[in-house]
Amino acid sequence: MAKRKRATEPPPAQDEAQNLLPQKRFYRQRAHANPFSDHTLDYPKSPQHMDWHAHYPEAAAGKRPEFADIGCGFGGLSITLAPLFPDSLILGMEIRVQVSQYVQDRITALRTANMGNPTAHYQNVSIVRANAMKFLPNYFEKGSLSALFFLFPDPHFKARKHKARIISPTLLAEYAYVLRPGGIVYTITDVKDLHDWMRTHLENFPLFEPVSEEELRADGKGEIVDAVYTSTEEGKKVERNKGEKWLACFRRIDVPRI
């Protein structure tokens, strides 16, 4: 049984890595999962009950994730960021079973193929199958994250589905809670309506202030912004279809008590 090869033959070392990486076609699943249902999910009782060591066995004891990719899909962003921030822990959260399994297998394969690599060891990236809309505070303590990512979220076009959108005035309170002051929320989408929606809600939320792309790049976050634009499957699909992408980023601030 001859193995079918792609048009361009990959070099032998990479070929070996390809054998390890999971293939997406075996992890197909429909795009939508209802976040309001009682899925059969595991989640920790509280952040103190979360065993991070199981996810990051090589990390120092007591270390916690700093970046969270909400609705990480096939893991493109988290996996791209991992070698750029080898000392920070990154967690992807995905509600769909098959997709989260894919990312899990992918990370395992990458860790196996890159053992000993000083930066691209992928020991600092992991995934949970989780409902971030309901259980984010179960995973993260107050102010423990420095970045939250919402890349190409489900637009939920119909008005009656707007309540399922990942950015809403009620959920923003939880995002502000897990983010430390100064932490950044990154949002990007190719749907203009959704971009306006997210931007407006974040602008109107007292605990977030807008931060421009220029400011972020000047602040040394250029690599993150680039990854936000290009590293996800969704982002690549948008490019293939010659779509536009709209970025909107916000910084978590404090407000005085009335």
Added chain:
Amino acid sequence: MESVRLPYSQLEIQSSIPVIAGIWTLSDCYLSRTGEIIASTLNSPENVQESLKKSGPIRCAVLDNSNTHLATLADDKRLKVWKLDGLELLHERELPKRPTSAVFTVDGQTIVVADKFGDVFSYPLHPPPADSAAAPESDGSKLTALHVSEGAAPVEDSSTNTALETVEPEPSAEPSKKKRKSKKQKRHENPPTPRNSLASHVPTSNGTLVLGHTSLLTSFLLTPDGKYIVTADRDEHIRVSWFPQGFCIESFCLGHTQFVSAIHIPSAHPDALISGGGDAELKIWDWFSGKHKFDILILDSVKPYIKVKPKPYKRFASADPTERQSSQIEEINETEAVESARPESEEQLAVQKIRTLSEFILFTVTGGTALFAVAYPDGKSSAQPSVHALDFGKPVLDFTVDLDDLIWVSIDFNWSTEGNVVPEGKAIQVAKLSVDGQLANVSSTSSPVLDALNEKCLVEGSTEQLASLNFYSALTSLPKNTGEFDAEEEESGNATGTGIPKNIKTNTRKQPQGPGGGKKEQGKLRTQKAVAEKLGGQKNVDKGSAVVTKEEDEEEPNPKRLKSEDPATHEDVDVQMLDR
């Protein structure tokens, strides 16, 4: 259609002024110390009675601190505000979703209402006059700029609601009378909101969004100084947020493993929060920090008194009108499928109400026939305090403590295990707590108020009305069904899946798996095997296989997950999955 006497769904006693307010379904009244009825909505003008009848049973009634105003919530989406003096209905306002409970702020100028969807809105005590309706509340939330705004005129129809909800028109109040509207007609009457509408969680009647949970809000309270709001939901969360700046979360009290249904801050320990729900224990927290302080085991002591069994929820329209009305889950979250988590014979614990009296915690459970008392933990003795029970024979609906430390208890005296109406016993009984935590029934000592509540004040109603009260719906609606058939998600043969439950049902729509798993499984296994082989040659298999498959350390890792990394046992795993 025989008439029955309706029990008291809620009881409030305010004896700081010589008045006692007794509130029950369909109407409310208040008495004086001598047992005379000072006012009753049964004597209210015609339009008030009509409005009450239309709204249905009163589910929640709250008084402000000065006993000037009363706010009531029923099964419809209306907030009614009354002047206690004379029980005068001042105004009614439209709420965005069906409310669950309400609270007055300390100064009595704002009413805070939580709804079944999970949102909390605040409303000024009196709605502003209709022409200045555009001026929004400015409680630090800039969200009011997003309103698709609503007139604030009281007692108007809901048809002016231009917000998102109109896309799915609510069933009209009397579905049996009107013919079902065609889809086209519905769309014509309620045009869908334009796609680029920028509003969500839209308030009505000049309300301001305080905060929201992504889950059914079961109970909430304001702290005694009015600076914080504590909200509890069906997904085991207790959240402490600033008030009125509800967007700022101070802490979460996390640790419940089942829904939270009752919370209380004892006046003697204002830093503490007592919570209860479906868990076998009550929990005590330092609410400001979110730190868990104590557990008080109650299940074993309480279980013998839980007499009402949860009704299994029928997902599709059932012939029984009471079930349709009581469930009403469709309205909350049409996609949230709630089925009874247990077979009908098992009792479901749901803490109903928690109060404190001297150094004891008083509580009741939904469908339980007793009032319970347990000592508030002093932190010194590690032994579990004993729970004392006072049995009334029939389910307890509500209780309240008066200024003389007497406990007034409302009983569902019509209830019977068979489900038919068997009136027996008094509607209201009185209990007393001794210094060592024992409860005694002191109903025999005559008191004009007690006699009046048990005779004069009882309202007659029909058996249908009684059935519609459905006091025990929480037993069915609150527990989560973790054995749910998750159609889109679960696949058999999900060998390395995260969070795979042990009782997973296979999706019958998918292709039946051939021996050794289907194509998908084989494709996945190929790469997993390759990884495992590489790992086996370089590292300990244990370490590699444990990575990213464990979610939490609460129980032993599922042995299946570890085995799946080991190529030798792959075939076994598949076969096991197939057998389900």
